[in-house]
Amino acid sequence: MLRKSNSLVSNARATSHAAVIAILAPLSIAIGLASSLALATKANAQGLPLIRDTEIEALLTDYAKPIFRAAGLGSGRVTVRIVRNDAFNAFVLDGSNVFVHTGALMQAQTPNEVIGVIAHETGHIAGGHMAALRARIAKDQTRALLTQILGIGAMIAGGVAGGDGGREALQGGQAVMQGGQDVIMRGLLSERRSQESAADQAGLKYLNATKQSGKGMLATFERFQQQEYVSDQYKDPFVRSHPVATDRLARLRDLVASSPYADQVDPAALQLRHDLMRAKLAAYLDRPGTVFNRYPPSDTSLPARYARAIGRFFQGGSGALEASLNMIDDLIKENPSNPYFWEVKGDVLMRSGKMKEAAPNLRHALKLAPDSTLIRVQLATALQNGNDAAASAEAVELLRKSLVTDLNPHAFRMLATAYYKQGKGPEADAMIAQAYFLEGDIKQSQIFAKRAQPKLRPGSPEWIKNDDIINFRPQT
Numbered sequence: 001m002l003r004k005s006n007s008l009v010s011n012a013r014a015t016s017h018a019a020v021i022a023i024l025a026p027l028s029i030a031i032g033l034a035s036s037l038a039l040a041t042k043a044n045a046q047g048l049p050l051i052r053d054t055e056i057e058a059l060l061t062d063y064a065k066p067i068f069r070a071a072g073l074g075s076g077r078v079t080v081r082i083v084r085n086d087a088f089n090a091f092v093l094d095g096s097n098v099f100v101h102t103g104a105l106m107q108a109q110t111p112n113e114v115i116g117v118i119a120h121e122t123g124h125i126a127g128g129h130m131a132a133l134r135a136r137i138a139k140d141q142t143r144a145l146l147t148q149i150l151g152i153g154a155m156i157a158g159g160v161a162g163g164d165g166g167r168e169a170l171q172g173g174q175a176v177m178q179g180g181q182d183v184i185m186r187g188l189l190s191e192r193r194s195q196e197s198a199a200d201q202a203g204l205k206y207l208n209a210t211k212q213s214g215k216g217m218l219a220t221f222e223r224f225q226q227q228e229y230v231s232d233q234y235k236d237p238f239v240r241s242h243p244v245a246t247d248r249l250a251r252l253r254d255l256v257a258s259s260p261y262a263d264q265v266d267p268a269a270l271q272l273r274h275d276l277m278r279a280k281l282a283a284y285l286d287r288p289g290t291v292f293n294r295y296p297p298s299d300t301s302l303p304a305r306y307a308r309a310i311g312r313f314f315q316g317g318s319g320a321l322e323a324s325l326n327m328i329d330d331l332i333k334e335n336p337s338n339p340y341f342w343e344v345k346g347d348v349l350m351r352s353g354k355m356k357e358a359a360p361n362l363r364h365a366l367k368l369a370p371d372s373t374l375i376r377v378q379l380a381t382a383l384q385n386g387n388d389a390a391a392s393a394e395a396v397e398l399l400r401k402s403l404v405t406d407l408n409p410h411a412f413r414m415l416a417t418a419y420y421k422q423g424k425g426p427e428a429d430a431m432i433a434q435a436y437f438l439e440g441d442i443k444q445s446q447i448f449a450k451r452a453q454p455k456l457r458p459g460s461p462e463w464i465k466n467d468d469i470i471n472f473r474p475q476t
Contacts, residue, residue, distance in 0.1 A: 048099065049084040052408070054374040055340040056082060056105070056277050062270075063115045064098065064122075070209035071126040071202070078125060080118065084285070088220075090117045095125050106281050108216075111266045111274045116203065116217025123202030127195065197248055204255050213264040214256035221249055272302065276340075279303035283310035305331060306341075313348050321352050339368035343375055346382070355385035373406035377414060384418050392421050409435040426455035430462045437469050445469050 060080040068078050079097050083089075086103040093099065098121045100114070108114045204214045256262055266274070283291050283306070291311035295304035309327035313320055328345045335341060342365035349358035362379040369375060380395035380402075399415040402408065412435035419428035429452035436445035449466040456463040 051082050051084045051102070052374055053082070053280070054343060054369065054372045055280065057374075058369075058372075059273050059277050060100065060114075060118075063111060064118050066210040066212075067115065067119050067122050067206045070206040071122045073122070073126065078122070090121055092121050092124050095128075098122065098125070102281055102285060106278050108220075108274075110216060111270050112213055112216030113220055114216070114274075115212060116207065116214065117220055119203035119206045120199050120217055121203075122206060123199030124195065126202060127198055197251070200248065200252050201255065204252075204259065208259055208261060211261050211264060213261050214252075214259055215262060218252055218256045221252060275301070275303040276306055279307035280310065280340075280344075283307040283314070288312075288315035302331070302335075310344060310348075313351070321348070324348055337368060339365040339372070339375070342368065343378070346378065350378070350382055355382045358382045373402040373408065373411075376402040377408060377411045380411075380418075381414055384414065384421070387421075392418055396422075407434075407438055409438045412438070426452045427462065430456060430466050433466055433469055437472075442472065442474060446472070 057080070060082070064078070064080050065075070069075070077096065081097050081099050082105070083099050083101050085101040086106075087101055088104045088107050089101040090104055091099050098118055100117070104117060105114060108117075200217070203217060207214050207217070279295065282294060286294075288311045291307050292315075295307040295311075297308070305327065309324055309331060312327060313324035325345065325348065328341060328348065331341045332338070332345070342361050346358040346361035346365060349355075349361065359379060359382045362375060362382055366372060366375045366379055376398045380398040383391040383398070384395040396415065396418045399411050399418065402411050403415070412431045416428040416431035416435070419425075419431060429448045433445045433448035433452060436442075436448060446469060449469040453463065453466050453470065456466060
């Protein structure tokens with residue numbers, strides 16, 4: 001009997017866990033949490049297809065910084081990260097990151113629409129909604145377990161009793177189990193609705209504090225209200241994760257209309273940067289044919305010419321590189337102080353295997369944007385392609401400097417390559433260990449850390465970092 005009881009409790013735990021997952025599944029990115037807890041694990045292991053770009057990250061930082069400051073989150077505490085996905089979506093996993101899909105950036109017509117989304121997600125962070133949800137889930141897991149045990153107990157009693165009484169007990173046990181799950185589901189959904197509304201109000205508060213309109217946030221939710229009645233299979237993820245109840249939208253309209261900054265528009269210079277961002281994303285992520293359809297030759301605006309210059313390179317064929325470079329050079333002649341045009345030229349040359357030609361362009365881009373860690377890494381990559389010892393030494397300095405403020409796995413790997421060329425095997429292994437660690441591959445990270453550790457100077461910064469990796473134990 002004792003063994004059987006233990007088995008029943010074990011089965012109850014498994015059933016309870018399945019019930020909680022079933023409850024979480026419809027929440028998708030409830031209160032901004034991506035695909036419940038499963039996606040949190042994926043994000044830690046780089047399951048999210050994150051992309052990096054200096055120009056876009058700088059723009060998103062300028063969008064977000066005033067909002068974060070108004071929310072009391074301070075400078076540098078929260079980072080906006082870009083997820084490569086065509087769907088319109090944004091979410092938070094913790095108190096340190098706001099994730100925005102490329103689909104949201106490309107579909108948003110104005111900076112204010114993206115700023116409104118960031119303000120809403122900031123409301124979730126400032127409100128501690130992630131911690132509250134985790135606590136609620138932990139509590140409901142216990143509650144579900146007890147409900148399952150009571151239900152199983154009733155069904156066992158029914159099996160022992162047999163006859164009509166047994167069938168009634170069996171049905172009663174099933175009702176207890178189902179009823180408990182329904183109560184948990186209603187509780188989670190109620191909390192979800194409450195937190196979404198709170199994030200709306202907090203977001204509008206931050207927009208008012210920064211003298212910005214709430215119409216962008218309102219436009220986002222109005223755009224997707226019609227999808228409330230569409231099957232989940234076809235809904236945009238943003239709709240599934242941010243349910244737009246009629247009363248909530250009405251309240252949001254009233255709050256936006258009552259703001260003294262309701263009619264505030266984005267500065268022209270900011271709108272131009274936004275349009276350039278959308279053009280760049282389209283050029284790098286869409287097929288060339290799609291790019292040229294969206295930005296036809298008849299469109300002579302700067303963003304359209306930017307998109308076509310990049311798209312021409314990816315179109316390939318005879319003369320593609322030369323044509324693309326000529327178009328980029330025209331952009332540079334008109335805007336010589338724009339670091340990102342120089343960066344794109346360097347990138348196109350690097351993609352064509354012309355590392356030596358790319359370096360001067362990237363060096364100039366870095367001169368114009370001296371705080372850009374990504375341009376610094378790109379220049380280092382171009383420099384260390386050959387066997388020039390001086391260039392390799394410069395690459396090491398560039399990479400080390402970039403890693404002071406930006407723990408970039410690619411930079412760690414490039415630094416490892418440079419160290420290998422210099423005959424510094426242990427230091428190179430240490431860099432590979434840190435790259436794997438940041439990518440979420442703890443096993444490989446520890447293999448390289450253990451290989452490097454004995455040959456590193458005890459107590460040195462790299463020795464300490466490797467020791468931390470070796471002794472790291474993932475939380476279960």
